[in-house]
Amino acid sequence: MDINGRVWSEVTWNLVFTVIVIGFGSGFQHGYNTGVLNEIQNVTTTWIRNCEEPSSSIWENREVCDYTWMETTFIWAQIVSTFCLGGMMGRKYSLLFNNVFVLGGGALMFFSQWQQSYGMLIGGRFLIGIAAGIAAGITPMYLSEISPRSARGAIGTVYQLAITATILLSQILGLKSVMGTDELWPFLLAVTIIPGCVQLLSLPFCPDSPKHLYLDNDDSTRAKEALQWLRCRDNVSEDLQEYADEKDRETGLDETGQISTSDLLTKRKWRRPLIIAVMLMLAQQMSGINAIIFYSTDVFINAGLTQDTAQYATLGMGLANVLVTILSIAIVERFGRKTLLLAGLSGMLMCTAGLLMCLKLNQNADVDEQPSMVASLSVVMVVGFVAFFAIGPGPIPWFFVSELFTQRARPAANAVAVGVNWAANFLISWSFQPLSAWLGSNVFVMFAVLQVIFIVYIWRFVPETKDRTVLEILALFQ
Template sequence: MATDQDMETCESGLQQETREPLIQYGEDGDRKSTNEHLWMVYLSTFVAVTGSFEFGSCVGFSSPVESDIRTDLKLSITEYSVFGSILTFGAMLGASTSGTIADFLGRKAAMRMSAIFCIVGWLAVYFAKGYLSLDIGRLCMGYGMGIYSYVVPIFIAEIAPKDLRGGLTTINQLMICTGVSFSFIVGAVLTWRTLALIGIIPCLAMVVGLFFIPESPRWLAKMGHRKEFEAALQKLRGKDADISQEEAEIQDYIDTLEKLPKTKMWDLFQKRYSRSVMVGVGLMVIQQFGGINAVCFYTSQIFLSAGFPTKVGTVSYACIQVVITIFGVFLMDKAGRRPLLLVSTAGLVLACLLVAASFFLQVHELAPAAVPGLAVSGILGYIGFFSVGMGAVPWVTMSEIFPINIKGVAGSMATLVNWIGAWTISFTFNFLMAWSSYGTFLLYAAVNALSILFIVKYLPETKGRTLEQIQADINK
């Protein structure tokens, strides 16, 4: 059985003695320019993020079509709440099996499987005559989403050069937001069955695209497929590129990685990992329980309840989400994680209070002319402040604070907690609104206020620090 000292030795060796794989270096140790060979990296990334777009399309589907589906299929609030929230239940199942599928079958096979589940789900929704078919379809879509949420960023990170890895990986989050926005905008003008058919298009694009891109070289090396590994790396770097040194570095990395002891779930509760696990899981809790999936899944219902035109509101929501997410990507490494999260969370508190105020005035029949304005200001402010920080920072921070030997297990646990939170919020929203519309958003405001205290007390600033520095500080 490996001791803590053995584990630290392995971690240190992995961090210090191996250089970043999938990078070409010259004789002087400097990275060689590979821009002329990057077209395959870009194509592979594009194919992968069609899954991210599909992810967003699935998430955004339920909001703009709620009134039409409930009218056409005569669904109760409870039945539609199950339909809206079962997506996240399916995603929990997908996320819990995604690592095993991607490791056993490969990254491309996992993405292909996700696409098939989503296609089946969309077809079940399109042909639905009642709530049962709707729920089965939504569950299948959720399962595919859960796999996408793991395998897409992993695949991109494993094929991209170091100097492009951050930018290419963030395209995953941007495309999710774009998919959500697309569903909001198109759903405002098309029927829900047509929107379901359109949801199949990204899946078909991925299935076709996967035939033209290589498998992850790192996965092939890990599985011992030497010839396929060399061929994939050559295809990514260009037919005339010298991959000999890079090939050796990848193999050295894999050999060193396999020397680390296999981590079990209960190992995460060791004292040396307690703070990193608390921060990683805590960020997922505050991200979800601040109400994001309630706002995302039921935007049109919130606008309708407040007396604001739903189509205008959902289109505005969609546009703001994409623009602010792009802005947040540029701020990530300039402003720092903590400042972005603090500004984001403080804004979420204010936004929730604005929505709560609008519903309070509506319930008590006070200042009716102010109700729609407060509601739309609150909802658009909510998605703007969420997109600038709380949307992406928890995922970035989670990837930074876990030591490499527990990263897989700890990351899976944090992801599962995130989906559990998403399901809880999306399922309970309609019931909370029936209890008290303004009380619901006061609860979300309170959670976001407590989140500020959590961030101030526990979250380390990771901007400009190496992974070794971050993990040494947080786990000491």
């Protein structure tokens, strides 16, 4: 109780307001636009192949300008955009400017049906991908930098909560009984404009990152004012002293400018934290979560569920993801980052083995046999997999990267880590289907092996960062 009491005593209403505006306003673009096309794939693909494109000279091969193109442009836009804005404009103004891409992309997608232009639809997905990539690169840093040390993990988890909640929202709105129809899918894609407008109106009332103001802009006055607003008290000397200590260390090491990506790769003192950051992002994406989410309906059908039952089982999986992420917010400061990472990956390993067993039993069942027990068990294994993912491997890598680096190194480190995250996302989402067709259910053996590798790596090399300053964390590497 002492730990949780200390955590929540530091959380003020001003901080809650700022976290909601930043976390959910930006996380919406990441989560909602990741999940929304999965629900209307057949509807949009049919429309693309039948529409009359005014710029037909550009898009002559309609067979390739379909769902795969929309997913490709979205993911690659994210990879490229993660290296933009964070160090140039600061956290607050980067997110404000980012909504230009949100409004432009949402408008293009909305009007694409009216204009019968699938080029507009793909262009809109590209702009939304840029917005999602910038949000993923900046938001975890922003949340980490405004958080009191004792609540840094809980507040950092909010970004993952926003992603999971908006993926679930996209699944619900994408149902045919809601907005997943030939007439309403443009409105479904345009929903992304709403949080963009809300953030444009509300973020100006929030302060910029006090750490960014103090260490990057050398503006101690505005940093103090921002801290006083966020903490709702006049005495913020402890936070300012922490910033001053970090600044003295950077000055002593002759780190007077932003650390570049090449510095992270070539300087020994940054190499180990960077490898840890990259490995945690790979653990998040390559442990099998995207294969489960993207193709959960097919997994359920292969295990014996009907199409309708499988769709609702997928919604249940999304709800479990949201609920357990909320639980992670409550316990991350009590049990620590490393403990939850190991517990989550270990649980995922057990569920992967259980799911593989279910798929094998279903393959060996007679055609007329009703594998109701196997089907039920497969649902339990998939939901359990997602729940264990949401405990640690889902939320923790997003904010853990910010905890490993000083202020001047943080933008470049986040850009590299998030870029690797999106690249791994792309690799798994594109390779799972051909691998599944080639290996069948044995494809999950590959994920089990990767999970074992990540468990061993985290146990051996990843430090615990709970309730430690950046300088205390960096000292662990020395």
